[in-house]
Amino acid sequence: MSWWRDLPADEPFGLANLPYGVADLSDGPRVVVRVADHALAIGGLAERAGMESGAVWQCGSLNPFLDQGPHAWASARTWLQETLASAEYDDCVGANLHPLDGVTLLLPITVADYVDFYASEHHATNVGRMFRPDQAPLTPNWKHLPIGYHGRSGTIVVTGTDIVRPCGQRKPPEADAPVFGPSVRLDIEAELGFVVGGATTLGEPVPLEQAWDHIFGVTILNDWSARDLQAWEYVPLGPFLGKSFATSIGAWITPTAALAEAKVALPGQDPALLPYLTGAAAYGLDIHYEVEWNGSVVSRPEYRDMYYSPAQMLTHMTVNGATLRSGDIFGSGTISGPEKETRGCFLELSWSGQEPITLDAGSTRTFLEDGDTVILRATAPGANGAVIGLGECVGRVLPAR
Known part of the structure; x- marks a missing residue:
């Protein structure tokens, strides 16, 4: 159930990476991070885990999150890594993981200039x-x-x-x-x-x-x-x-x-x-x-x-x-x-x-x-x-x- 904590050291999309994207999920486009060969819907994770500022991820673009600035980016990354590393949140994480071969990845941002x-x-x-x-x-x-x-x-x-x-x-x-x-x-x-x-x-x-x-x-x-x-x-x-x-x-x-x-x-x-x-x-x-x-x-x-x-x-x-x-x-x-x-x-x-x-x-x-x-x-x-x-x-x- 907690395979994401046991990823091999050579996994290019492990917890030290966590790149952001946007996936078309059953409830619409949502911001995700990649964990190995899965997409983690972080808005859904935040809601279940009690993080109050997760609304910026319940949309089809990274732009609202980008607006938050470097302190919010750093805090979110720390929270994600700690949440994924903690057995306390296994159920929350597992409920929001989607195999990549079952989702469509979209343009991750609304491009400005x-x-x-x-x-x-x-x-x-x-x-x-x-x-x-x-x-x-x-x-x-x-x-x-x-x-x-x-x-x-x-x-x-x-x-x-x-x-x-x-x-x-x-x-x-x-x-x-x-x-x-x-x-x-x-x-x-x-x-x-x-x-x-x-x-x-x-x-x-x-x-x-x-x-x-x-x-x-x-x-x-x-x-x-x-x-x-x-x-x-x-x-x-x-x-x-x-x-x-x-x-x-x-x-x-x-x-x-x-x-x-x-x-x-x-x-x-x-x-x-x-x-x-x-x-x-x-x-x-x-x-x-x-x-x-x-x-x-x-x-x-x-x-x-x-x-x-x-x-x-x-x-x-x-x-x-x-x-x-x-x-x-x-x-x-x-x-x-x-x-x-x-x-x-x-x-x-x-x-x-x-x-x-x-x-x-x-x-x-x-x-x-x-x-x-x-x-x-x-x-x-x-x-x-x-x-x-x-x-x-x-x-x-x-x-x-």
Whole structure:
């Protein structure tokens, strides 16, 4: 009856993790946490266990809980861990556990704003070499501030949602004028998404030392990208239709508190950044990714290779006085490392289509074909050699409409 207290040390969704999500249960969508291969309805647990503030979980979105801020997040996590560890509440816990294979997982938050950054020096350098071969690979501003673009929050979808191939303008290299039609260079970007909680006031920046107070948790993020549309449109204002058609996120939001053992120093920032971007909060995270393409693992990016810290990204995002809202998401940008096997998108892996990738079944690819499925997985280190699972983010490509 109390199997959750006897989970093995290598269980990636044990009591040291407890990621949040939203599941469609018999009484409607409800906030849950994942315990091994079960979803625990925490609103129902709180009601039965006598916790008075559990109403924020009796709904179909994490946003009301995000509004509560870091002290409430920490208190709730402590209460959950203590309740699950205590035999006193076995009946309460057992009555609110649901096997994952019997529930549908939904988009865990009502997305407010979405910003996507470009925080990998290796990715930015590779893309610069491909898109601007006659210029320096990094633009002059890149090592002074986290570059980002404002994305389309309404097209963020939960893992398992099919992705329709986008249409738009593209200009083939041999053509004199652009043409319209389906993208022929459809790509993925393996990223880490950061879920924001706690609204701020217009005109009041968030200093670096307070940035983590607004980062509730992380999720796997796939920034689907139509490279041919992107290449034609991105000068002078940056990505638009090449990115806005879909962004996938995982069903689980791993709280930042579960990543205490994953903190690592940044690779090194030279030249030194301006003072508002420097401080002890500017650290990275040791998160390991796996990119699977039609059943073949083609890349293993490492988030620890990223140039900019999540705290630096959030602080820069608000330094002009822009507000935060609960449910904001910002993405890290493609996670890529110095070696080919750590590149986090197919543009880099195939070097813009010049180096086809051979999958395990013997077929070759440069970019995504209709029917292809991509799965992103990620894990982080926990205490005493344990593993913290971030789950997976799955998407299948459908033909253009």
